[in-house]
Amino acid sequence: MKRRDFVKYAGLGSGALMMPSLLMGNNISAEALLNPGMDVAIKKSLADIALNTAKTLGASYADARIGRYLNQYVFTREDKVQNVVNTESFGIGIRVITNGTWGFASTNNVTEKGIKKATEQAVAIAKANSKIQKVPVKLAPVKSHGEVTWKTPIKKDFKKVPISEKVDLLLSANAAAMKNGANFVNSGLFMVNEQKYFASTDGSYIDQDVHRIWPTFTVTAIDRANNKFKSRQAMSAPMGMGYEYMDGLDSEKLDGPAGMKLYRGSYDMVEDAIMAAKQAKERLSAKSVEAGKYDLVLEPNHLGLTIHESVGHPLELDRVLGYEANYAGTSFATLDKWKTKNFKYGSDIVNLVADKTQVGSLGAVGYDDEGVKTKQWDLVRNGVLTNYQAIRDQVHMIDQKESHGCCYSQSWNDVQFQRMPNVSLEPGKEKYSVNDMIKDVEKGIYIAGRGSYSIDQQRYNFQFGGTAFYEIKNGAIVGMLDDVAYQSNTQEFWNSCAKICDKDDYRLFGSFFDGKGQPSQISAVSHGSSTTRFNNVNVINTGRTI
Known part of the structure; x- marks a missing residue:
């Protein structure tokens, strides 16, 4: 499956x-x-x-x-x-x-x-x-x-x-x-x-x-x-x-x-x-969307899946090294990019953290399946790729001396291996609500809930749908849309991140059955964020054929 x-x-x-x-x-x-x-x-x-x-x-x-x-x-x-x-x-x-x-x-x-x-x-x-x-x-x-x-x-x-x-x-x-x-x-x-x-x-x-x-x-x-x-x-x-x-x-x-x-x-x-x-x-x-460039206002239940696929999986060290390719490939975020210490994964306001301690999250445990006490660490800070997800037998490969505490097995019958921790986008620091964000959009789409998606074998080029779509014109919601999906690549998308709502809007999305490995295993993981705006993203109409 x-x-x-x-x-x-x-x-x-x-x-x-x-x-x-x-x-x-x-x-x-x-x-x-x-x-x-x-x-x-x-x-x-x-x-x-x-x-x-x-x-x-x-x-x-x-x-x-x-x-x-x-x-x-x-x-x-x-x-x-x-x-x-x-x-x-x-x-x-x-x-x-x-x-x-x-x-x-x-x-x-x-x-x-x-x-x-x-x-x-x-x-x-x-x-x-x-x-x-x-x-x-x-x-x-x-x-x-x-x-x-x-x-x-x-x-x-x-x-x-x-x-x-x-x-x-x-x-x-x-x-x-x-x-x-x-x-x-x-x-x-x-x-x-x-x-x-x-x-x-x-x-x-x-x-x-x-x-x-x-x-x-x-x-x-x-x-x-x-x-x-x-x-x-x-x-x-x-x-x-x-x-x-x-x-x-x-x-x-x-x-x-x-x-x-x-x-x-x-x-x-x-x-x-x-x-x-x-x-x-x-x-x-609902009106069928007109394809074109839009500013996207993405609520956390939707954005969590995008984080999962375009940040969580590509920053698993085994994918980066090419040791893991099951369930949708390796990773574009190779070690040479990380070693430069200036690879722009996203815009300056993008801070993505890995965390196995967040209360209420699916990934929250006290210790991983290697006995390592869990913690929080940066993956992307101020838009720059800073780290990966690695366990005890991997961290020396990135010149680190301490496991990140993200080793997990789905059961007693399976060997534990590196699994995604909670990966989340930090909220904005200034007071800023969803309504404030919508008022700042001239031509955009508000997307809530997750939908179908597709991503390539290096976790780079992707397409995401959603559950509910609303058209934004001149700072106001004007009606529901349908047949909406957006296309981008990971680096372009995260560099288009223009504004993030504050902590009062922060919520968790989760994946109960995230698959990885061969033989395959599942794990549960959460992704937190506040509503976030991405500017000038390519939107296609999924209901029309050429």
Whole structure:
């Protein structure tokens, strides 16, 4: 399944059938999700079996990850429940360095016997691979953290919320959409709890409890007389939060242009569904855009996907080095550009940061899957490319001595490798609202929500659509547009960045199922920004053919 297809279809009930079987795990009851799992003292003793066995067999380094991955997915369509899925996956993954070479093995037999066998396999693999390894693995040092814990700061555990309450919420949103003009609506709730225990020969024993949630829907309105239909996706963002995200109690509703309701804090799904139905109907009669150059006003739920594809992926060091090309290629942002220390990735106001600590984000954890304490660091500062995303065995390649803490595995059964942290655009420093921005635009388009996209194999030339489009003329919204997509290249686009709203407009977008690697793995990552203006960008009409 390609990443772009996950973005398109993950909100549908049928999305459950498209997910990797390992992500789903073994089917269990909703009550079994509440099982507290293995005691941390037992995890430590079992992890020590792996570490001691590895050292006895000659490994110079070893780490063990005991993981329990719990998922609950609820899918509905109109007035019916399509599916409720509860799964659990449990096991241990063991990674070693022997003779300067990595080896990895895993097992769901989490007993002394099973762990010893898997460790022996990991060491044997490393020794076999070492015969063709030309350059030994070089790990950046990491301090011993001892025994520590980290938890997503949730207020309400989704596992304790009755399924009936979740179903009622989805069906209420569906009913609200149908009452306001929708002909079809699919909705879903994705809820994840990762209980991860990491131990290494560096002396760290780290127990983490990670929560994520994603409410989503797709509303469709039909014009039967003209054989047309238009859809609008939810304006929700996947979040690293508990079920309190769905309460709407702490929702800060930002009034966007043309009556748009945008959300920060918790999410009002019913209100968003009402607006979605109205906008889907409005799109049926919206004016088709005239191709040409426009100033684009991009809201965070839309801009997050552009950041993801044109900044997040091309600044992964393995893509830059050509070690990774799966899921859409390598990178134009090669080391020679970085070494000049003056490569203009964007305009002077563009500051892009990587961050694994941002509260509420999908990528927020205390420690990565190598036991490195997470942090924030610059990727682009004042428009200049300053750094990449790198892990323990990569940072020496860019003359750095400390891992960035962005190593991750989708499960105990997969080896950890470099994954994108949260990558975000810093808000503007001066007071400046969306309405202020629109007043400053003579000929432009306001774009909200993500849509279809395409990007080339070096993450350079691209095309992005969206969910809702509004024409701006002489400083005012004058009506809805349709058939809008913009084209640019990464450097040209970010250098056209002319203005960024302040922190009061800052919000998160998220990708729940971001794919990378071969064999492929998924991860969850957020991208924050305020509404941002890009000047003189090429817009095409996607509804017309030549």
